[in-house]
Amino acid sequence: MASKPTSSGRGSDGRVAFLLLALPLGLLAATLIVPMISAINISLRDIRVIGSDGPFAGLDNYARVLTDGTFWHALGISVVWVVGNAVVQTILALTAALVLNEKFPGVRVARVWIILTWIIPTVVVVIIWRWLLSPSGGMVNPLLIQLGIIDRPMGFFASGPAAMTSLILINSWRWFPFVAIMLLAGLQRIPGDIYEAAAVDGAGAVARFRAITWPLLQPTLLVLTVMGTLLSFNVFDIIWLLTAGGPAGGTETLPVLIYETAFKAYRMGDAAAMSVVASVLMIGLALVLLDRLAPKETGR
Template sequence: MKNTTLAFLFVSPAMLFLLAVLGWPLVQALLLSFQNVGVIGSQGRFVGLANYAAVLGDAGFWRALGRSVVWVLGNAAVQTALALVTALVLNQRFPGVRVARVWIILTWIVPTVVVVIIWRWLLSTSGGMINPLLIQAGVIERPVGFFATRESAMTTLILINSWRWFPFTALMMLAGLTRIPGDLYEAARIDGAGAWQRFRRITWPLLQPTLLVLGVVGTLLSFNVFDIIWLLTAGGPAGASTTLPVLIYETAFKGYRLSEAATVSVLTSILLMGFAFLTTRVMTATEPAR
């Protein structure tokens, strides 16, 4: 009991800070969702659940939710594949591996605005480098507008965001790989197991706890991405990349319906908290007993 009390005393300053920084805005958003405020600073009156009924009955909300799910699943698939390959390579011993481990985080620490400028230039139909390279390789016959169509815009955004964030996931996976005892691999080699068998029987099962944690954290982070989408497409073309964060911004600051935007925020928070709670319960239930 003494150790538990001491632990709470150490944690309490950080918890109080988080409560002040995060808890109060959440309470304000919840209160705002029960009013009919249009513009920041204006007065509103209590309307009960009218905003929730309006949002849940709006087809635009459900389309944005569907796009957010596609966005999260696409980022999860691409980032996991890139990060796993990168982590497996960086877990090997070769000259310069320490330098490679440091430089892999470069795309993660570059400011978002710089990332957007770089990719806008690379993917431009006039003067960009990607289209000429694809034409020379025979992949395409004429320049492609990567942000011009509904399908290509979302796919391009997923690839750019995955390129930006996969180093973080790779470092987490690398940390998980370093915790796997080397004796297991040595014993498997002695028994004649090949590289694929060692990966399937040792690496993949023992990496599952790390992957589950990354799945929860990555989903929460990806779902709330706003900057890259807004700076590259602003939710276009024709709303093809309007995810829930973009919808919240447009509703609040372009549609001047602040209370409806707060309602969408509250619903999004409930959805993400529910996902985190269920996933944590599953992780706890499947954790082997010690």
């Protein structure tokens, strides 16, 4: 008969586990806490030249930022950007995941190839879409004209709304495969017996989706919603490379404004204050999403 583990043995295993986790957790905490402390310190100083140590300014930087219309405009653009990406990416990813969850010839190849748009470097994505959407020589305008959707070439980055719509579609095209793979993993964890029982009871495809698929995907969707919101809010590269916040500030999200304030206007203190305010807002939004979207336990 096998001997039961003693309490001292369990305590020794716990100490070993703690020692193994202490170093990576300490490094993770350092990479989060040290930059945060540095950002707060800079936000309380009037720093103009990068790398210099400016005089203490207290909360003046925060007061200037919070009363600046440019900051609130950029925050509003960021909200549009985040919501637009969330809606488009969720629709595309859920559709792709449902298709890839079916059994058809070549499904394994399709599951591999769908991630190609996710692994392409951002610079390559920008070059491809600049060429495709170009009013002269691009492929999208002639296609839309042939389909009768437009009657003449349009500038996809000529106005703020058009540029923002184009950016959302491009960013969603790049990132929806990642979300689709996560949703596909969630779909494959759902037992097939549940679908078979529902089909025997006469439930159609729509009824099975509403009663089985959608409720059981809620935990996965919760994680993706919170993570996707935070990641989308902090996207900088694709916006800067395609529009640099233009035209006329129509795509100037908060990360773009922070970059311009720090490295073009040389107001590091104001940029750090914006970063701290944005971090607080993102933490608050994440807590609200976790509270509102988490499944509620019903009382017995």
